[in-house]
Amino acid sequence: MFTFSNRLFYPVQVERQDPKFGQIMFEHYGGKDSEFSAVTQYQNHRANMPNPYVSKLLGMIAAEEMSHMEMISVAIKRLGGPPLSYVNSQGTPWNINYVDQSLDPIAMLQADAEAEIRARILYNQHFTMTQDPGLKQMISFLGSREDVHKHLFQRAQGLIVQGAGAEQFRQLILDYKASLQI
Template sequence: MFGYSKSLFYPVHVQLRDPVFGQVLLEHYGGKDSEYSAASQYLNHRSNMRNRHLRDLLGLIAAEEMGHMEMIAVAINKLGGPPLCYVNSQGIPWNMSYVDQSLDPIAMLQADVEAEVRARILYNQHFTMTNDPGLKKMISFLGSREDVHKHLFQKAQALIQHSAPAEQFNELIVEYKLSLQKL
C-alpha cells in the first residue's frame, strides 16, 4: 500500500539558517499535534475501520502525513535545527497517549477532525514566527492540506450518520485524489 518517492510532497526552501525556529518545528515532527501523531492515529483508525472506502481514505491521508513529516525534517535540517528525534520543541519525547484509541467509526473520525484542527492552529502560530518566504509557503501549504483532510473526515462522518451507500463513500477517495491534482 505504501510507496516511497524520492521527491518531496512540496518543495522546501529556506533562505537563512535559524536553529531556534528549527527547534520550534519539532512540534510538527514529534509533538502531540505532529505529523507523526496524525499518521500513527490514522493508521490505527484504518486498522479498526470496517468501511473499506474509509480504510482507503485513512491510509491515503496517513501516507500524506508521513510526506509532511519528511518536509518538516528537511526544513529543520536546512534551518540548522537539532538532531531529529521524536520529541517536541521542549525535548519531551513523543508518547502513545497522543494517538486516539477510539473504536467507534464516528468517534474515530471526530478525533481525526480534531487532530487536523489542532495541527492547523499550530501551523498558523508558526507561520507568524518566521519571515522566511520559503518557510511561509511551506507552512501555508501544510495548513491548507490539514483543511482538506478535516473536510474529508467531516464528510465521512456525515455519510456514516446518514447510512450512505458505498458509492458515496468512494466519492471521498475521488475528492481526495482531485485535491492532489490542484497542487
C-alpha cells in the first residue's frame, strides 16, 4: 500500500533558474536510468519476487523512488525547465525496454543493483554540472540513497543464494527502515 504525504522526502532548494540544467535533469525523470524506470522495474520485480521479505523491500524502495521522482519534478520546475513529460534530456520518450523483465530472483536483484549503480553514476555526472548549492545537496542526497539501495539489493541477493532464514531477511527490512532516519 502507498500513502501520499504533502511534503518532499528531502528539501529541494534552487538558488536561480537554469532552464538548460532543468532540461538535463530530465534524465532522472524519464530517461533510461531515471527514477521512473526504477519505480517501474522494482514494482514489476516485486510482483514476481517469490521471497515475501524481498518483495516487501522492493515495494518500499519503489515507493522511495517515487518520492525521488517528485523531488526531480520540483527541481525541474524551479529551474524553469520545460513542462514535465516522460522523456530524457534529448526529448526521447521513455521506453519499456528500459525495464528489466527477468523472472529469476537472483537476476532481478542483479538488474536492480545495476540500475542503482547507473543512477549513481548519472547523479555524479550531474553534480559536477551545477554550481547551485541547493541542487548539489539534493543530488548528493539522491546519489547516497542509490548507494543504500544497491547495497540492500546485493545483500538480498546474497541471502537468497545462501538460503538464509526469515530472521536475516527481516533484518534487511529493518536496516532499510533505519537508513531512512535522516
